[in-house]
Amino acid sequence: MKKYLLLFSLLSFLSMVQAQQSDTLLVKPEHINTSILIPGTHRWLVYFKAGKDSSRTRFNIWTRKIDMIQYRGKEAVSVTQEWENNDTILHTVYTVCDRKDFSTLYQKSWSKTSGTWEFDFIDKTFKLNGTLVDATDTLRVHTGMRKAFESATGQYTLDWHLDLEVFPLLPYQAGRVFGINYYDPGFSAPKLVYYTVTGSAVIKGYNGQDIDCWLLSHDASAQNHELFYISKKTKEVLQLEQEYGGRYRYKVKLAFSN
Numbered sequence: 514m515k516k517y518l519l520l521f522s523l524l525s526f527l528s529m530v531q532a533q534q535s536d537t538l539l540v541k542p543e544h545i546n547t548s549i550l551i552p553g554t555h556r557w558l559v560y561f562k563a564g565k566d567s568s569r570t571r572f573n574i575w576t577r578k579i580d581m582i583q584y585r586g587k588e589a590v591s592v593t594q595e596w597e598n599n600d601t602i603l604h605t606v607y608t609v610c611d612r613k614d615f616s617t618l619y620q621k622s623w624s625k626t627s628g629t630w631e632f633d634f635i636d637k638t639f640k641l642n643g644t645l646v647d648a649t650d651t652l653r654v655h656t657g658m659r660k661a662f663e664s665a666t667g668q669y670t671l672d673w674h675l676d677l678e679v680f681p682l683l684p685y686q687a688g689r690v691f692g693i694n695y696y697d698p699g700f701s702a703p704k705l706v707y708y709t710v711t712g713s714a715v716i717k718g719y720n721g722q723d724i725d726c727w728l729l730s731h732d733a734s735a736q737n738h739e740l741f742y743i744s745k746k747t748k749e750v751l752q753l754e755q756e757y758g759g760r761y762r763y764k765v766k767l768a769f770s771n
Contacts, residue, residue, distance in 0.1 A: 538684070539692040539705075542614030542669060542713075545682045547590060549748050554578045555766065557677070561762040573598050575764070577677065581612070584619070585635060588612040592678055601625075608675060615682060617672045620698045632698040637666045639698075661702040662697050673697040673706075677764075680741060681748035685710055706731070716751065717743055719768050726751060733757075 539546065559573040578593040589609050596604040606622040621631045632639040639646055639662055646655050671679050675697040683691055689710045696703040711730045718724045729741040742752040753764040 534539070536688050537692060537707075539689040540671070540683065540694070542616070544616050544684055546684070547610075547612050547615055547682060549681050550579055550590060550678065551747065552579050552581055555749075557764045557766050559762070559764050562763070564759065565761060567761075570744050571598075573603070579678070582609070584609045587618065589618060590615065592675055594674075606674060608672060610672065610675070614669070615671060615675075615679065616669060617696075617698070620672065620674070622674075622699070627699075630699045634661060634666055637663070658699055660699065661696075661700065664702045665696040665698070666702060668694065670696040670703045677705060677750045680708075680729065680743055680750050685743070685745070685748075687712070696755075711740075715743075724751065 535737045555577050557575045559575055560569045561571045562569060565663075573682055574597045575599070576595045580591045581595075582589050582591050584591070588611075590612050592606075592608045592610070594604070594606040594608075595602060596696045604622070604624045606620065608617060609619040610617055617632075617634050619633055619635070621629065623629045630639065630641055631643075639659070641655065642727045646659050648659075650656070650659070671693055674697050676695075679693065687710060691708045691710075693706050693708065694703050695706045708729050711728045714726050715723050715726055716726055726742040727745055729743055731737065731739040731741075737755070737757040739753060739755045742754075743750055749766060750764070751766045753762070757761040
């Protein structure tokens with residue numbers, strides 16, 4: 514009898530492992546649906562808290578404009594970002610992605626601290642503050658960036674700087690785990706990042722509207738947890754709650770974009 518119980522337990526465990534593995538989707542071009550994107554201007558309020566019940570601080574407004582365009586003979590999507598802090602522009606980004614699979618074709622970004630970075634994924638070149646970075650540039654930090662970029666141009670990646678646009682493109686279902694090969698131009702080499710659909714929740718919208726959302730969870734580390742609320746109807750990211758080291762960051766999509 515004990516042998517049968519042991520065998521049953523082992524088979525149950527193996528079935529559970531197999532089910533978990535079958536629910537993991539490594540995101541490929543065929544899984545991407547860019548038709549879900551909503552052209553126009555979208556804004557998120559971003560703020561921080563020192564603790565769960567602390568007052569809100571460090572307010573930002575993130576504006577992201579989506580356009581359907583033609584780029585070098587390809588049907589493409591452009592995303593124009595502008596991050597504001599009070600009366601100051603902190604960061605701007607212009608990204609062009611292939612409309613079929615949302616792979617990055619071009620990105621130009623600027624920040625007050627880093628200057629201008631420009632990445633051409635078709636020609637496989639990039640510039641820092643207008644200067645081409647190639648094999649003759651032996652500055653250690655530039656060499657690392659160049660090698661990471663070269664790695665990214667040789668494989669299918671999605672732009673981590675566009676996560677708010679990437680998440681709506683995915684095929685959601687309860688319990689699914691997405692493995693996304695993310696690359697943020699200018700930073701480290703592409704990395705497979707896992708996000709889990711942990712359930713559903715209803716949040717209140719304007720006029721008392723109930724909005725049914727997917728809950729998408731990501732643990733960057735033991736001390737860094739993200740939870741995204743994604744509308745089941747429109748697939749927009751409506752809210753992010755992030756806890757890191759006892760502190761909190763929030764992103765809340767604004768209903769009006771004037």
